[in-house]
Amino acid sequence: MKLIATDLDGTLLNQNHEISEENKKALQLAKESGVEVVVATGRSYSAAKFPLMNAGLDFPIICLNGAKIYDKDDQLIRSAPLDKQTCRKIQQVCQQNNMYFEVFTNKATYSESREKFLEVMIDIMESAYPGSSREDLKVQAANRFQQERIETIHDFDALFDREDIEVYKILAFSLLDNTLDQVKSTLENEQYLTITSSGLSNLEFNHPDAQKGIAVKTFAKKYDIKMENVMAIGDNFNDVSMIEAAGFGVAMGNANEKIKTLADYTTKANHEDGVAFAVREFLNK
Template sequence: MIKLIASDMDGTLLDGKMSISQDNISAIREAKKHGIEFMVATGRARLEALPALEEAGIDCAMITLNGAQVFDKSGKSIFTAGIEKASANKVLDLLDANNIYYEVSTNQGIFSEHQEKRIENFASHIATTMPHLTYKVAIAMASAHLALLNINYIQDIHKLIAKDDIEVLKIIGFSIEGPKVLGPASLEIEKLNDLIVTSSAQNNIEINHRNAQKGIAVAQVAKDRGIHAKEVMTIGDNFNDVSMLQWAGVSFAMGNAEIEVKDYAKYVTSTNLENGVGEAILRAIREEL
């Protein structure tokens, strides 16, 4: 029987409105009744992830920034895996050379140089995942969503990184042109030995230290709790979830997951618009997976 569940957020736990459905909330509460701990494992920073969790009344430990940071329920940081500054600067130079918009997550918040490009890229992501919406509506949704997030807009991120008290945790690059532009850039970045490149959508690449992976973080959390891999369940939809889907004894890919990602999971559940996380949790309890 499982003792720990780690779920991705975007495209997994969150629905089309970037919220957690009542069915998913009920299933998480049912898991708690059975003595099963629930936590999220997300590419988001903690402050980006908190609003949806707080709205749903879910108080849990969190793996954030793809495993670069792990927090307990109280918000205390218990694990960090940052990017070396020399490597971070090389990544930013490469992204600039390829005209790829980027954001940098640090120990002191998330930083961007271009507010307009952030809205444009997030709107493109919304329009892709919800094709029934007009682009105008997607822009409005993106603006409203991003207004809730604590993003710091500055002129020069390179100067920020040079500060002694700044630690780079994740760099995320966006391009409306998707893999056509991001693919070649990823290959160049992967030549830097201490980095790993994953993705949570067709329009982005996520760069972390090689030790900052969801699978590594979930394994560390389980070890700290005396839980074996066979007693852990993970749920995800994209390539930044693969490491934890591979490691866990029970793993579910979402119905909306990338085809290749489904190959790494033992089971497939419904989509994030159909309460797939709740369905997977209740199935695991019912069938004692």
């Protein structure tokens, strides 16, 4: 094993959205053993950097599902923005289906309403964590605005008209499965679009070249590492391309069952230091 590519949310991060001491030590041990480590996430660069800095870690980052790749010196290696016409089509279909959505760009992440975001996220988290108080969930949801630097905007047409704007990802939410299915089926045949999901009740829209698997291959090639010597760890559908591309694909214990069937190995859950368990298991081999 010469390269480890790990997802963040639901994988390297625990239930408190932090990198545990065990996960930190295991990745540091891998680095000391000569193994390269890269984070591959759907988050923006700044939001991905946040938990790494808190843990005292400094790894290259594949962000926005592979739309942007940064080396350990914060230099952009590669980017794959969405076509603006495709962005307008996503906007139209999401608005027709009353879906809240966010647009991730080279300038900022834009949302039509902070209040609508909080309402949607609280409802989603309330379903996932029924024991939590609504007030606690509101605080957790509000923290995401700080991490993602989300700005409100009321005219997406004007945003997409701007020549200085590049769109790297659009993230849309709905609590209704039939709405998610309808939007996905409407857009899945668009030529310059790939659709994945990173969790409950969302769809993620990227350029077809902006996939974690493609980005991990690009990163591995930069370091002259063959894909057979790559381990990729993830928990959700936006991790599938890198789990399948890697020589050794690892699913988290908390992963969707379909992800587990695609992986070569299933480790412990994210709240059980599953990344550390997998890394130590295979460093020993």
